[in-house]
Amino acid sequence: MELGTYAENTWCPGCGNFGIMNAVTRAVKILSERGVGADRLMMSAGIGCHGKIFDYLRISGFYSIHGRSIATVEGMKVANPDLKVMTFVGDGDAYGEGLAHVLFAAKRNADITVVVHDNKVYGLTTGQFTPTSKKGFKGGSTPEGSVEDPLNPLAVILETGATFVARSYSGKIAHLADMVVKAVEHEGFSLVEVLQPCVTYNDTYRLYNEQVKILEETPDTLEKAISTARIQNPLYIGVFYQVEKPVYHKELYGGGNPVRDSLRREERINRMRNLLPI
């Protein structure tokens, strides 16, 4: 399976996005072997350095706008639930511009997979602080250092009702590939936060290589999962939480499929006749 395209790769040499793309490529191949064929595996991406993955992978999908790609795949899934959908988002993209969509997708247990490229900086717009940047981050918009504390996205998302939450690191490709496979195979909302260094504006390779530690066991309660997400050192990677819950589209319309079952014209005319006069 060849997943590359002819698009010229414009990520900086050493960018964490390369690790993420390699892991996703590996995950797509594994998923294909396990029955999730590339024909029904869709992707979308937000806007930012992360989003370029859309051009570099031969996977069908939708290159969305900043912050909204979660809503895009929710629309795909609800239209045709036979599709498997994953969306690639950035930290500014999903936790700043589009946070409401992350929380509500988790709340309604939309059957989608969200992969967050969390480099804690806006790269493509040349280095500003994001919702996950450390207080004091110096960038173009905060030359004296940002005065805001960072958000802890995993703790918030766990509280919102997410049914699968994991963290991985772009420097550990096999681990990240495994997390993506598990997330896509999970029925319901799944989110994989990827710790990703930005070599140009926020180089965290050394920090992550020192602090990242594999979580040996998935916490068995939500409270323990949230506590684990709050730990800053070590930075655990692995599945923080997984639980089964009814998924949104099935709660909404059962086993139907709006695209597959879409009524033909004649049947619609019949149903209109039954309704009118009203």
Added chain:
Amino acid sequence: MKKDEVFTYLVGGKAGEGVKKAGTVAMNMFSRMGRAAFEMDDYPSLIRGGHNFTVVSTAADVITSHYMKADLLVLHDERSYAEHQSQVKPEGIVVYNSDEVGEDVRGIGIPMTTEARKYPPNTMLRMGVGSVTVLAAAIGVSLDQLEDIIRMEYPREVEKNIDYARAVYELIPSEVMGKLHLERGEHTSSVLTGNQAAALGAYSAGLDIYFAYPMTPSTSILHFLAGHTKDLQVVAIHPENEIAVANMAVGAAFAGAKTMVGSSGGGLALMEETYSLAGMTEAPVVFVLSSRSGPSTGVPTYTEQGDLHFALNQGHGEFPRIVAAPGSVEETYYVAAELLMLVWKFQTPGTLVLDKHLSESSHTVTIDPERAAWADFSSHGSGEYKRYTITDDGISPLLFPPSSEVIKWNSYEHDELGITTDKAERIAAMHDKRKKKLETLTAYMKTITTVNVYNPGYPVIMTYGSTTMSVLEALRAGDIDATVVQPVYLRPFPVWEFAGYDTALVIEQSSTGQFATLLKEKARVDSEVITKYDGRPFDPQELASRIKEVV
């Protein structure tokens, strides 16, 4: 009453007293009598209390607006009496609730509240049943027929409603009984609001999923479709905000679903970035814009056509936009279907412009689902697929997942496969493709009805949207032989239909004359303008006088 005479029934009271429901029941009664009827509801933005009124006008043959002068008024409280009693026609009848309105006033008092209290618990809602009873008695409906009507229309606590209606009926004096007899008409019609017509039109054309966040006056589209998900087999989704609404709709279109979204001005403003996204990705989505009095939060439950320029220019950047503004409830049904067809045929977003008056007023209409358009599209055959293949007509065939081919829709400027590009020749080529699509669309628009022209005569009146209903009724009310020119499509603007017109009297509900500006810009029509911008639709008689003043 004579066959061509208009009869108007007005009910006023507090929110929660079943005022609107009384209007709906009156519409159904007139419809079953084979008459044409039109209902306008006037209500403030609150849940209980305040002052609501419903006004229903009916004629045996044709009617396209309510009238503010009434033959029969039923007024539940002091405030309604104060506001409306002067609207009674010289031969008309005012019936008021004598428990709430003081003594020594003109009209016929009935102790509606005292009677209602005998049938608890929903004594407030009982008031509407009383108003319907007064109407039935005045137009000569027998007590047995009234009982059937109440059984059908008020099934909750039905026996109490019937007992209450009987009690009120007994109290109605002889000077009201059968005094306003109405002829039967020959229509077989449905009673629909503009919003119901929009929902059903889109459904007939193939709508699979409607996404919306509640906002008056568009909300009843969402309520209507959500209430019919099973019998119509359609999906209605209410997400976290309008931005999610629009983006989910685009994502669903990618997967092959026929989608529509709806809101008022504020909600459409939030969707605007996604409107442009639909233009770039060539996503077929219908956006319903039901305007209210603006700007900003404005006056949520009142009407205005102040969003015209906003509607015409949704989304940043250059791409084909289709903007339709139906001029009646019936036309809303067919145009909603046609617009869904057009956005799929040309793979670009379209806007259906309504306003509170068209969205929420009810009209007796004749709907033939066979005549509705069907949303078909250019489909990829076999072989290698490129989403944005450059073709002679600018339209690239569609292919939906699952597929072994790669299908890429892209918000960035892209090449034919859908991969992002910044190459000069590719940027220009894709602009040319979208421009070509606009040319193809414009050529197609010349083959369909884009402008309605009513009555030969003088002067030439130009109007659009809900105001068309007011203008046509004003011509009847004032016995004016004017030509009415009403563009149904406002973008691409049908300039080819305006060749013979240099001047016109323009009538619209905006303060700055946006429609007159559009006519000047697109069709070089000079105009005098009659405007109204107090949130209330025109009254036909008032409008007829204003037309006569100008002419």
